[in-house]
Amino acid sequence: MSNNEQKPLLITADKLRKYYGEVKPVNDISLEIAQGQVLTLVGANGAGKTTLLNLLTGLIRPDRGEIRLLGEKITGVPPDQRAKRGIVKTFQLEHVFDDMTVFDNVRTACFSSAGKHYSLFKDIEDENEINERTGALIELFDLTGVRDAFVRNLGHGYKKVIDIAMCFAMKPKILLVDEPTSGVGEEEKYKIMDLLMNQIEANNLAAIIVEHDLHLVKELSKETIVMCDGEFIARGTPDHVFSQEKVIEILVGKGF
Amino acid sequence: MNTALSMTVPSVGRRTWITTLIFTAIVVVLPFFISGYQRTLLQKGLLWIPSVFGVYILYSLLRQVHFGQSIFIGLGSYITAFMAGKYSVTNELMILLPLALVVSIVVAYVLGIFIMKRTGFYFAVMGIAVTMVFWSLVYKARTITGGSDGISHIKNPSLFTVPLSDMGLYYFCLIVSVGIIVLMLRVLNSSFSLQLRAIAGDLEKAESIGIPVKRMQRLAFTIAGANAGITGVLLAFSYNYVSPSVFEWGYGANFVQSAIIGGVTSFAGPVVGAFGFINLEFFISTWFANLWEIIIGLTIAIIVVTVGEKGVTGIVQTLFSKIRCK
Ligand SMILES: Nc1ncnc2c1ncn2[C@@H]1O[C@H](COP(=O)(O)OP(=O)(O)OP(=O)(O)O)[C@@H](O)[C@H]1O
């Protein structure tokens, strides 16, 4: 971990706060993530994990606090621009475009990533560069077999992978992954994780991965954060963290 | 790519272009075989197409129901009525069309900022509400707009200073409408449309992959408005008369009804819808004068209940494929 400190900082969050009335899902959290640093985030249901990620992507606005990307303040920057600048998130309940083919799902992200929003009169099939890039991503994420299938007809596992592929189409600097394997069978779970981790490593991305399966967490990252009621209560190597009494109590006590 | 499987958004392929060509050929030769009155009807149908296409784009891509097209038709019409009628400034199409285009684009963009803040039911209601504001402004500003009397005696248009005959105007309208059909078909096949569909499909996901949702929605709304603005100019010249009724929300609803009749699952929908509506209106009001509203209402109800989004185009397509299978 000490070598992380030498790498330049990618994201700094300073005293982030988000309350919903009495509920305090993010309670003055500060966080620093270096380029290429991979973290796992665990915590019971309702701990505030998703809320924290949404604050980072800009999907929700904090009540207080500041977020910086490469030193630049981005607290007020809307989510679409943050995505363009490299902060990209997958969704806990996968969000994909059901009425499109797998290819068109990924292609949409490729167009967006290239900043091509307003080419009104150019035939989509003539956009060679984008179509090639889409094809390459489809292959990379092992989606060739379902390339022309409509997403609505596919299972959870596929949708998770499509969601992830769209994130990679954005050429992210940091990937926020919200429970990539929830609702997916054991076997598929490992396949998805393999794909994901390989790509994160290959592109030297920073990542925060929210994961409930503690065995997986131990394999995924060198560093884990435990969250409870909107606060970080432990941080360190998975082995060290999971041996702490207060962590065991929370994760077991809350029916983890 | 196997877009043929799509249930909602077809792709513009060779068949679409061939159909467009055949359609153009028909409307080019038809005036030689029909009466002057029938030609006016045909002209009206042609002019409705761009406006219905605007409704079609907003519905098929963004899933929004646009009742406000009459705002822009009204703007185009009144600009024409002022310039070529009341104040006799110019009747030159090459000035009036660009002018109406610019005005509708600016107004649509500004209105889009407000109307596009809401989607679904609220978007539809906002369209109606804004139309009513325009209507009452035009209605009340009697000294300028002539109030409920409207403005008559609009000169016939000229094109590059050459005065157009009735026949000339018909062919000009034809060129404009077919031109807009071609442009809209290109838009429907562009990456712009793909991203609009993404916005309609999942707004949060669209945003999170960097799509500037608001701006793209506004642009779609502006394209629809621009179409209607152009239509407005040519409709005013076709009738030589405008009245505040173009700003009535019921008039804007006609284009939504046309889109429903034509169907929103095929690109031919707007064309079939525009002609379908106008011919229905013509035949029913000639034969069963007082029953017009009832019959159009029933027709739409039957279409919605039986084939839903597919409309008349869908019925025809189904029939064709059944014949082919046999
Ligand atoms: N929009 C909202 N309005 C009110 N309360 C909210 C809202 N969003 C989240 N919460 C509450 O904030 C708390 C944290 O929610 P969050 O989704 O961040 O938890 P989580 O750690 O991701 O849980 P899970 O493991 O179930 O995904 C929960 O108690 C939730 O009910």
Ligand SMILES: [Mg+2]
């Ligand atoms: Mg969550």
